[in-house]
Amino acid sequence: MSAAADATATGPAPAGQAGGLPDLLYGEAETELRAAVRALLADRCGWPEVLARTETPQTYDTGLWQVLAAGLGCAGLLIPEDSGGAGASYREAAVVAEETGRAVAPVPFLGSAVVATAALLAAGDDELLTALAAGTATAALAVPFVAAPGARPEPTVRLGVPSPEDGDPGYRLIGTVAGVADALPADVLIVPADGVPYGLYAVRAAEARMTPVVSLDMTRQLADLTFDNAPGRRLATGNAAEQAVAAALTAGAAVLAAEQLGTAERCLEITVAYLKERRQFARPIGSFQALKHRAADLWVAVTQARAAARYAAACLAAGDADAPVAVALAKAACSDTAVWVAQESVQLHGGTGFTWEHPCHLYLKRAKIASIGFGTADWHRASLAGLADLPGPPPAGAAR
Amino acid sequence: MVTADDLRGQVRDFLAGHDPAAMDRLDFLRARFDAGLAWVHYPAGLGGQGLPRDLQPAVDAAFAAAGAPTNRPERNGIGLGMAAPTILAYGTNEQQQRWLRPLWTGEEIWCQLFSEPGAGSDLAGLATRAVLDASGEPWVVNGQKVWTSSAHQARWALLLARSDPDVPKHQGLSYFACDMTAPGVEVRPLRQITGEAEFNEVFLTDVAIPDADRIGPAGEGWKVATATLMNERVSIGGGAAPREGGMIGLAARAWRQHPERRTPGLQDRLLRLWADAEVARLAGARLRQQLAAGQPGPEGSAAKLVFARLNQEISDFEVELAGPDGLRYDDWSMRRPEGANFYGRGPGYRYLRARGNSIEGGTSEILRNIIAERVLGLPPETRVDTGVPWKDLPR
Numbered sequence: 001m002s003a004a005a006d007a008t009a010t011g012p013a014p015a016g017q018a019g020g021l022p023d024l025l026y027g028e029a030e031t032e033l034r035a036a037v038r039a040l041l042a043d044r045c046g047w048p049e050v051l052a053r054t055e056t057p058q059t060y061d062t063g064l065w066q067v068l069a070a071g072l073g074c075a076g077l078l079i080p081e082d083s084g085g086a087g088a089s090y091r092e093a094a095v096v097a098e099e100t101g102r103a104v105a106p107v108p109f110l111g112s113a114v115v116a117t118a119a120l121l122a123a124g125d126d127e128l129l130t131a132l133a134a135g136t137a138t139a140a141l142a143v144p145f146v147a148a149p150g151a152r153p154e155p156t157v158r159l160g161v162p163s164p165e166d167g168d169p170g171y172r173l174i175g176t177v178a179g180v181a182d183a184l185p186a187d188v189l190i191v192p193a194d195g196v197p198y199g200l201y202a203v204r205a206a207e208a209r210m211t212p213v214v215s216l217d218m219t220r221q222l223a224d225l226t227f228d229n230a231p232g233r234r235l236a237t238g239n240a241a242e243q244a245v246a247a248a249l250t251a252g253a254a255v256l257a258a259e260q261l262g263t264a265e266r267c268l269e270i271t272v273a274y275l276k277e278r279r280q281f282a283r284p285i286g287s288f289q290a291l292k293h294r295a296a297d298l299w300v301a302v303t304q305a306r307a308a309a310r311y312a313a314a315c316l317a318a319g320d321a322d323a324p325v326a327v328a329l330a331k332a333a334c335s336d337t338a339v340w341v342a343q344e345s346v347q348l349h350g351g352t353g354f355t356w357e358h359p360c361h362l363y364l365k366r367a368k369i370a371s372i373g374f375g376t377a378d379w380h381r382a383s384l385a386g387l388a389d390l391p392g393p394p395p396a397g398a399a400r
Numbered sequence: 401m402v403t404a405d406d407l408r409g410q411v412r413d414f415l416a417g418h419d420p421a422a423m424d425r426l427d428f429l430r431a432r433f434d435a436g437l438a439w440v441h442y443p444a445g446l447g448g449q450g451l452p453r454d455l456q457p458a459v460d461a462a463f464a465a466a467g468a469p470t471n472r473p474e475r476n477g478i479g480l481g482m483a484a485p486t487i488l489a490y491g492t493n494e495q496q497q498r499w500l501r502p503l504w505t506g507e508e509i510w511c512q513l514f515s516e517p518g519a520g521s522d523l524a525g526l527a528t529r530a531v532l533d534a535s536g537e538p539w540v541v542n543g544q545k546v547w548t549s550s551a552h553q554a555r556w557a558l559l560l561a562r563s564d565p566d567v568p569k570h571q572g573l574s575y576f577a578c579d580m581t582a583p584g585v586e587v588r589p590l591r592q593i594t595g596e597a598e599f600n601e602v603f604l605t606d607v608a609i610p611d612a613d614r615i616g617p618a619g620e621g622w623k624v625a626t627a628t629l630m631n632e633r634v635s636i637g638g639g640a641a642p643r644e645g646g647m648i649g650l651a652a653r654a655w656r657q658h659p660e661r662r663t664p665g666l667q668d669r670l671l672r673l674w675a676d677a678e679v680a681r682l683a684g685a686r687l688r689q690q691l692a693a694g695q696p697g698p699e700g701s702a703a704k705l706v707f708a709r710l711n712q713e714i715s716d717f718e719v720e721l722a723g724p725d726g727l728r729y730d731d732w733s734m735r736r737p738e739g740a741n742f743y744g745r746g747p748g749y750r751y752l753r754a755r756g757n758s759i760e761g762g763t764s765e766i767l768r769n770i771i772a773e774r775v776l777g778l779p780p781e782t783r784v785d786t787g788v789p790w791k792d793l794p795r
Contacts, residue, residue, distance in 0.1 A: 020642075024686040025693060272776045287779040289765075292772035299771055300702040304676075307683035325678075333679045381671040390655060390670055393662040 022314035024307055029088075030095045036072055037096050040064075041103040047359035050104055054218035054362075060185040065107040068096075070135025075113045078251075083126055084133040089317035090251065094258035094309060101262030101338075104219045104359075104366045110255055111182020112138045118251035119190050122244035123200055123236040128188060140186035141248050142203075142225055144179045148375030149249035149327065150383055152242060159195030160229050171201055171234055173227040181373060183223040184212060191232060192245050200241040201232030217369035219362060250327055253374040254312040257330035260338035260370050261302070261309045267338075267363040268298050271345040274352075291348060298341050305330075305337040325387045328380040335371035335380075342367035402451055404458035411437060411462035420468040429471055429505040432463070438471075438504045442488065446500050454692035471506045475738060478550060479503045479510030483558055483577075486628045490575070490616040499556070499577065511554035513545040513578060513602055514625065518795065521766045523560070524569045524622055525785070525793065528604060530561035530576065532618075538608040539563075539576065541584075544601065547760070551587045551600035552736065554580045559609075560625050563618055565791040572790050573621030577613045584608070594752045595732040598740060629762065630700070641681060647714045647742060647750065648677035654721055654747075661723050670721075673714050680706045698775040701767050708757035708764055711742075715750035722747050 026034070044064045053059060069075035077093045079085025086092075093114055100109050112132065116139035120129050131137035147153040157175030173193050183189065189203045207230040213222040236244050272295055275286030285291055312330035315323040342364040346353040353360040371377060385391055414435050420428050432438055433447040440455050442448025464470070473480050480503070487499055502508040519526035528543025541561055551557070557578040564572035578585070584607040589597035616624040644652055655662065655670055683706070687699045719726040730746045742750050758764040772778045785793055 021682065021685045023689065024682065025689050025695070272778065275778055283782060284779045286772075287781055289769065289781060292776075292778045293765070293768040295776055295778060296768035296771035299776060300705055303699050303702045304679050304683045304706060307686040308679045310686065311682045329675055329679055329682075332675050381668075381675050384671050384675060385667065388652070388674060390652060390667070390674060391659075391662075392664060392667045394659050 021311070022318060022320070024310040024314065026095065026310075027091070030092055033072075033092055034095045034099060037068065037074065037099040038102070040067060040072060041099055041105055045103045045105045047104065047362060050106060050219055050362060051356075051359070053106055059106055059212070059218055059221040060108060060182075061106050062185050064105070065109075065138070065185065066135060068107055068109065069113065069138070074109060075117075075135050075138075076133030077113060078117050078121065079129050079133040083129045085129070086133075090254060090313045091310075091317045093255050094313035097255045097259040098262035098265070098309075101259035101264075101366070101370075102266035104263065104362045106219045106221075108138055108140065108182035108185050110220075110252065110259060111140045112186065114255045115141045115182075115248045115252040116186075116188075116190050119200065119244045119248035120235070122247040123240065125202070125235050128202060128235075131188075137187045138185055139188040139190055139202075140180060140183040141245070141252075142177045142180055142183065142189045142191040143245065143249070144177060145181040145222060145369075145373045146179065147249055148379050149246060149253050150324070151375075151379075152245065153192070153249075155192050155194040155198065157191055157193040157227055159193055159199075171199075171232045172229045173201060173203060173232045174229060175227055177225045179213060179222045180225055181220055181222055183210060183225060184221055189225065190235070190248075191227065192241065193232070197238045198241055199237040200235045200244055202235055203227065203230050203232045207231055215369070217365040219366050220369065249374055250323065251316065253331045253380070254309075254316050254323075254327045256370055256374050257305075257312055257327070257334035258309045260334035260367060261305050263363055263367050263370070264298075264302050264305060264334070264338040264341040267341050267345045267360075267367070268295070268302060270359065270363075271295065271298075271341075271348050274349055278350075294344055294348065298337075298344055301337040301340060305334045308333040325384065328383045328387060331375055332377040332380040335377040338367035339371045402449065402455070404455055407437075407440065407451075407455055407459050408462045410435070411459060411466070415463075415466050415468070420466065425469045426505055426507060428469055430501065432468075433501050433504055437463075439484075442484075442500070446488070446496055447504050452692060452694075454688075471504055473506075475553075476503065476506050476509050476550075478512050478558070479508070479556075482512060482628045483510040483556070486558065486575075486615065486624060487577075489627055490624045494612070495577070495615065503556075508555040509550055509553045511548050511550045511557045511580070512628070513548060513551075513557045513559040513604075515547045516544060517546055521763055522785075523625070524573065525790070525795070526560060526562060526573070527795075528559075528561045529565070530563045530574055530609070532563070532611070536611070538610045539574075539614070541576075541578070541604050541607040541609055543604050545604065546590065546599075546601050548587075548600045548602050549598055550738075551580065551602050552589070553738075556580060557602075558615075558628060560621050562790065563621070566789050567619075568787055569785060569790040569793065570622045571619060573625070574618045575615045575621035575624040576609050577615060578604075578607065578609055579613070582607050582609070589734075589736060591734055593755065594749055596735040596737055598737055641684075643678060643681065646677060646681070647711055647718075647754075648674055650743070650747075650750075651714050651718050651721065654718065658721070658723075661721055666717070666721060669717050673710065673717060676706075677710055677714065680710055698771065701762075701771050701775070704761065705758075705764050705767050705771075708754075711750070711754040711757045715747060715754045718747035719751045 073086050074096050076085030077088040081087040119141050143153045156177055157173050160172035160174040186205050189205055191201045191203050209226040211224040215222045276284055278285050308330040312326040315326040346360045349360055352358050418431050436449045437459055438447030440449050440451040441453040443450050516526045530539045530541045532539050557580055559576040559578040562572050563574040584605040586603040588601045590599045590601050591597045684703055690697050729748045740753055773780055
């Protein structure tokens with residue numbers, strides 16, 4: 001329940017006050033967390049720095065990540081206090097993601113503190129969770145960024161045979177995974193691998209070959225991973241491993257939706273500011289109805305996306321059975337909205353928006369690639385066919 | 401601190417002394433009002449207890465569970481949704497005492513005399529004149545109003561009229577409650593594209609309105625009307641509903657019942673509409689949570705825009721999904737429904753009626769202006785009608 005709801009001084013607001021829905025507002029703790037993250041990013045992660053970093057070999061800002069992860073405790077939000085985490089929930093994680101999205105921040109919050117953490121929580125690996133919470137390790141789940149929840153990614157890594165002469169009883173992994181987000185700054189890779197049985201393995205990043213990809217979005221540079229008999233530690237097998245990957249992808253889609261909400265919100269702010277300041281025909285261009293109506297439509301879309309993102313975070317936080325629907329709605333709404341806002345932002349900025357020296361393109365690239373990561377809007381809407389009982393046409397030749 | 405449980409207890413106590421099965425319906429409702437259980441967020445003495453709005457559903461549910469009669473809110477949407485909050489905010493104590501009780505019980509239906517043939521989106525340019533008699537009493541009103549729902553059933557109207565043509569248009573308006581039974585008020589049905597007449601034209605000829613029925617100071621009618629219109633947008637876009645509780649539910653049920661009508665293209669559209677409708681429902685719930693938490697935001701304007709677009713797109717889809725049945729229409733005869741009835745009629749009716757959703761209660765274009773200027777702070781259009789006395793405007 002939000003602190004703001006408390007302030008009405010009427011006792012606990014019923015969680016289901018609006019048709020049985022959870023609290024979709026931001027609570028006091030969430031607002032404080034947001035302020036801390038925003039202040040850090042304002043100080044350390046202005047868009048000129050982000051842009052400059054995209055043209056360096058170190059596209060991830062590991063120094064900033066250290067402060068965010070350990071200094072502000074964002075790495076351990078989802079991790080129980082017993083394991084050194086904050087024991088918070090997806091509601092708080094979503095708020096941090098909104099802020100990293102606003103700043104198009106090149107930090108592996110999503111990949112490490114959400115996706116890999118969700119996999120480890122499901123697999124129940126306390127050792128790694130403790131290291132992640134402390135900020136002494138950063139992890140990534142070795143699945144393509146395009147993997148979507150509900151569609152088990154086809155494993156492209158398999159178990160190898162341990163070499164008998166070194167007497168190593170451990171597991172060896174062989175294979176490649178292309179286009180992995182947030183792997184570049186990771187120390188530990190969580191790798192789903194085929195074999196008997198299918199399993200989830202922890203591999204030290206130094207044991208894998210990581211090839212940076214020239215990515216369309218260089219604020220979240222992808223990597224191709226190659227495992228050539230890399231030693232791994234088994235975390236889970238069979239169903240447990242599959243469920244860990246599924247939970248990680250669901251969490252990834254939900255929190256990425258929140259990130260896109262932040263991207264859209266900030267991109268709209270930048271655009272509105274430009275519409276107020278840019279003058280043509282002796283008046284601010286924002287006074288032209290043709291442009292202000294477009295800005296208004298974007299704002300409306302952001303209000304809708306926010307409700308969807310909050311609902312998804314609340315459902316995950318509460319372990320609500322409606323989570324699959326909520327995540328599909330959020331990822332679809334936030335993906336479409338962020339891309340729409342970013343595209344309109346370029347257009348409404350005119351020639352300025354088409355230049356390298358303006359942040360529009362950072363938002364456009366981040367929004368577009370995030371709209372594909374963990375399932376496109378179309379993919380998530382299609383999943384509603386099953387989730388909401390809206391099946392397609394019967395197969396041709398089926399009995400009438 | 402009063403809780404929902406306390407209120408349920410109050411309802412129990414009230415019902416112990418007032419058996420709905422044994423009482424006249426209106427007597428029961430009047431007693432409920434007098435007990436402060438009508439709308440608990442209204443002040444004591446005016447049907448409420450000065451409590452937060454979100455405690456009301458518990459009260460309504462408790463009365464419903466006991467089989468108590470309702471005040472049939474659907475018959476008096478403008479009264480409950482717009483007139484009451486306006487009277488509460490700007491009415492005198494005498495006006496509140498006179499009007500709110502019969503309004504809430506449904507004894508007196510209210511309508512709204514705002515739009516005119518020459519003043520739609522440019523409402524502040526309206527031409528209906530209110531002239532104060534030289535003796536100081538009464539106001540004499542002449543003009544024509546349009547798009548008035550419930551005018552033929554209403555006892556009272558919220559009336560916006562020009563009391564001073566010599567000042568710029570927003571400054572010369574006054575706000576009244578107009579007795580619809582007064583001599584000189586003529587109501588004529590206005591037939592719409594659905595074939596029926598939900599709305600009316602209202603002709604006002606030398607209608608006398610006592611100064612005691614003026615709401616808010618003379619010349620400040622625009623301010624009062626703005627408050628009314630904000631409530632209109634909240635009530636049009638709002639309303640808690642379960643999943644598939646709105647028009648999307650009709651489309652989804654038709655989809656499930658008619659596998660033979662499904663195509664991949666229609667499925668893509670349906671999934672998009674279902675997702676958008678569900679997100680809009682969540683946004684509406686979030687808006688109500690904000691209001692309940694005392695953080696009213698500007699999202700109400702967004703809700704109405706989205707609701708209008710969705711109704712239009714869903715009904716458009718539904719007509720196509722209906723296959724050959726979509727070519728038929730249920731009834732073109734001129735009727736006088738109590739309000740828009742989306743659910744009792746066919747897809748063709750919904751398709752036509754939904755066209756009005758982006759026009760009534762502020763066109764979607766005007767709402768975009770409002771969002772752009774008041775929410776986003778974009779500069780206003782260059783205007784030729786500010787600072788000019790109303791009587792000198794070209795028309």
